[in-house]
Each structure stands twice: as structure tokens, then as C-alpha cells.
Amino acid sequence: MPTAEQIAHYYEGLCTTVDSINAGKTAEMGDREWEIHSTSNIAWLRTIVDADFWTDEDMTAVHLIID
Amino acid sequence: MAGDIYFNGSKLTGQHDVKLNGTDMDNVYLNGTKLWTRHPYAIGTEIFTYSVGAGGNSDNLRTTFFQTYPLAFDAQPNYIEGSGGAQDSRLNFNLAAGFYVSFYSQAELGTDSDGTGASNTGGSHVLYVGGTVSGLSSGFSISSSGNGSTTFKVTYSGQ
Numbered sequence: 001m002p003t004a005e006q007i008a009h010y011y012e013g014l015c016t017t018v019d020s021i022n023a024g025k026t027a028e029m030g031d032r033e034w035e036i037h038s039t040s041n042i043a044w045l046r047t048i049v050d051a052d053f054w055t056d057e058d059m060t061a062v063h064l065i066i067d
Numbered sequence: 068m069a070g071d072i073y074f075n076g077s078k079l080t081g082q083h084d085v086k087l088n089g090t091d092m093d094n095v096y097l098n099g100t101k102l103w104t105r106h107p108y109a110i111g112t113e114i115f116t117y118s119v120g121a122g123g124n125s126d127n128l129r130t131t132f133f134q135t136y137p138l139a140f141d142a143q144p145n146y147i148e149g150s151g152g153a154q155d156s157r158l159n160f161n162l163a164a165g166f167y168v169s170f171y172s173q174a175e176l177g178t179d180s181d182g183t184g185a186s187n188t189g190g191s192h193v194l195y196v197g198g199t200v201s202g203l204s205s206g207f208s209i210s211s212s213g214n215g216s217t218t219f220k221v222t223y224s225g226q
Contacts, residue, residue, distance in 0.1 A: 002208070006208075009177055009178075010177070010208040010209070012177065013176040013177040013208070013209050013210060014210070016176055016177075016213070017176060017210040017213070020175075020213065026199065028198065029197070029198065029199055029200075030154065030155070030197075030198060032154075032155050033154065033155055033197040033198055033199065033200065036148075036155055036157070036195060036197065036212065037197060037200050037212040040195065040202070040204060040210075040211045040212050041210050041211065041212050043204075043211075044204065044205070044210040044211050045210075047205075048208065051208070053208075
């Protein structure tokens with residue numbers, strides 16, 4: 001099992017991913033790049049949200065995207 | 068897989084644990100049946116580290132790295148989208164049994180260095196390179212697409 005420090009690190013990455021999706025396509029991104037970027041990250045969120053190492057992290061923002 | 072033989076209760080995990088008259092054996096047979104094959108690498112050996120930046124070209128994973136470390140791959144990596152140097156390329160690679168991604172770091176999203184979520188033997192992965200983002204999937208505690216570069220390591224587990 002990951003340590004508390006590792007879990008915090010993973011949660012930070014998760015929040016960055018959520019923020020990236022919510023921010024939408026950047027001016028530098030092509031349409032196809034955004035499509036792949038967003039769909040692959042949303043697919044990842046669907047799996048990681050159920051990981052067995054989370055403790056009491058707030059997943060509200062994740063569920064707003066995936067549900 | 069190599070190494071699944073025990074001697075006096077201890078698993079043989081080295082590359083050349085079996086000798087005959089002082090000579091290293093590569094295989095052990097009993098009544099014509101292969102019991103054991105030596106490990107191609109010592110367990111825990113880091114086979115290679117691969118890095119690619121957003122907007123970069125990942126084709127050398129498909130060519131040079133596959134040719135240099137053929138035992139690590141089930142087959143030559145293949146594009147499921149795009150091609151070498153093309154924007155939005157997605158390169159699929161399947162690691163052979165006994166090899167796994169032991170480290171994955173994405174410049175924006177962070178690092179998975181404890182193998183969380185990933186198998187420690189084999190595994191199918193996709194390396195994505197876009198114009199501004201890159202990443203590796205799947206099975207990691209770090210997501211598969213973020214700004215900047217991607218680095219991963221392949222290690223031999225022997226399992």
C-alpha cells in the first residue's frame with residue numbers, strides 16, 4: 001500500500017487532472033489533441049476513483065466529471 | 068517463467084544458479100521436460116529508461132529500444148494512431164512476462180515509482196505524444212496525459 005505521503009502525491013496529480021479537464025482545451029491544443037487528452041484522462045479518473053488506497057480524500061469534483 | 072525451481076526450499080532467482088561440474092547451466096531438464104531456464108537478467112535489473120517530450124518523436128521506442136532489448140517486449144511496438152513524429156501519435160507496446168513498468172513520471176502530473184496499480188509482470192501500455200501533452204497508460208496512479216514530457220523505466224521482475 002502507498003504511504004500517506006504517496007497518497008497525497010497521487011491526489012495532487014488527480015486534482016491537476018480534474019483541473020485540466022475542467023479548464024477545457026487550451027489555445028495551443030489541436031482538436032484531436034484535446035479529444036485524446038480529455039477522454040484518456042476521464043477514463044483514468046473512472047478507474048482511479050475506485051482505488052483501494054484512498055482514505056478520506058474529497059472526490060466530489062471527480063464524480064462531477066465521470067458521473 | 069524462468070526461475071520457478073526450488074533447491075532446499077529456496078527459489079533459484081539468479082541468472083546462473085545451476086551449475087554442473089562448475090559450468091553454468093542455461094536450462095535444467097528432467098526426463099526430457101524442461102524444469103528451469105536461467106533468468107536473462109538479474110531480478111531487479113533496470114532494463115531501460117525511456118523519455119519523450121510533448122511534440123517529440125517516440126519512434127525510437129518502436130525501433131531502437133525494441134531492437135536493443137527484444138526480450139523485454141512481447142512484440143514490436145505498434146502505432147494505434149499516427150506515426151513517428153506525427154502529432155497525436157499513440158504507440159502501443161506489450162511487455163513480456165517478467166518485465167514491467169517500474170517507474171512512470173509525467174512532468175505535470177507527478178511520479179508513480181512504487182508500481183501502484185500496475186502489474187509487476189508484463190502489461191500492455193500506450194505511449195501518447197501530443198503537441199503540448201504526453202503520457203503513458205494504463206494502470207498507474209498518475210494519469211495518462213499532461214503537459215510536458217514523459218519518462219518511464221522498465222525493470223525485470225523475473226515473475
